[in-house]
Amino acid sequence: MTTHGDFLLEAEGVHAWYGSSHVLHGIDLRISRGQTVGLLGRNGMGKSTLIRTLLGHVPQRDGHITFFGHDCSRAKPHQVARMGVAYVPEGRGVFPNLTVRENLLMAARPGRDGRCDWPYERVLERFPRLTERLTNLGNQLSGGEQQMLSIGRALMTHPDLIILDEATEGLAPLIVTEIWNVITDIKESGIATLIVDRDFRRVLSHSDQALVLQKGLVELAGPAAEVAESPDLTRLLGV
Numbered sequence: 001m002t003t004h005g006d007f008l009l010e011a012e013g014v015h016a017w018y019g020s021s022h023v024l025h026g027i028d029l030r031i032s033r034g035q036t037v038g039l040l041g042r043n044g045m046g047k048s049t050l051i052r053t054l055l056g057h058v059p060q061r062d063g064h065i066t067f068f069g070h071d072c073s074r075a076k077p078h079q080v081a082r083m084g085v086a087y088v089p090e091g092r093g094v095f096p097n098l099t100v101r102e103n104l105l106m107a108a109r110p111g112r113d114g115r116c117d118w119p120y121e122r123v124l125e126r127f128p129r130l131t132e133r134l135t136n137l138g139n140q141l142s143g144g145e146q147q148m149l150s151i152g153r154a155l156m157t158h159p160d161l162i163i164l165d166e167a168t169e170g171l172a173p174l175i176v177t178e179i180w181n182v183i184t185d186i187k188e189s190g191i192a193t194l195i196v197d198r199d200f201r202r203v204l205s206h207s208d209q210a211l212v213l214q215k216g217l218v219e220l221a222g223p224a225a226e227v228a229e230s231p232d233l234t235r236l237l238g239v
């Protein structure tokens with residue numbers, strides 16, 4: 001596989017299985033530095049599996065995956081994380097028995113090139129609600145606060161790429177809007193994002209590139225504005 005220096009992530013011919021169930025059938029995906037990529041598709045089409053495969057969480061996989069030109073096709077999740085990839089999982093992944101402060105501080109580490117542009121103070125400034133809740137435990141937070149904390153934790157690892165899987169799921173409209181504002185800020189600070197969200201219009205309006213999965217294959221891909229205009233989009237999303 002040829003690697004091009006400007007790509008942060010290159011995935012080519014990615015397959016994944018759960019036992020005998022073949023879920024991804026050869027997916028290609030490239031993400032450049034600072035780019036926002038939207039990943040769309042109906043329920044069960046393989047979005048979370050693709051993310052989990054890229055992150056090294058699905059052991060039965062095949063294909064080529066590189067981060068910054070380093071082969072991560074067989075990498076373990078902690079090795080992928082060290083490449084500068086942060087994951088905000090569906091269900092949020094905050095530590096329920098640690099305080100907000102502890103959750104944030106234990107995530108903190110400088111970026112791959114020593115970058116430290118999202119220190120604790122800046123994260124608290126961006127999420128004032130967390131500042132008010134610093135001594136509360138993770139499990140005492142509302143869903144929206146947990147989501148902010150999860151994104152705050154991701155920022156404190158100074159990643160080059162943040163992967164957000166259903167970050168707005170089940171949250172009130174005002175909080176959802178706030179999360180999208182945060183996503184805009186993340187993009188403006190030069191961090192690439194891969195976003196899965198049910199609100200395909202918002203995904204497309206926030207993304208540079210988009211791809212739509214259908215049964216573990218990429219059925220539609222390109223600049224988000226073109227994907228948004230595609231006559232196939234509503235059929236593929238079942239809307």
Ligand SMILES: Nc1ncnc2c1ncn2[C@@H]1O[C@H](COP(=O)(O)OP(=O)(O)OP(=O)(O)O)[C@@H](O)[C@H]1O
Binds near residue numbers: 041042044048049050
């Ligand atoms: N841990 C697992 N074990 C077995 N099969 C799984 C597992 N996780 C997902 N699947 C199956 O893999 C297929 C793809 O699921 P996946 O969760 O990747 O889809 P998705 O596009 O993210 O959909 P959703 O929005 O519902 O999460 C589905 O048929 C699902 O039932």
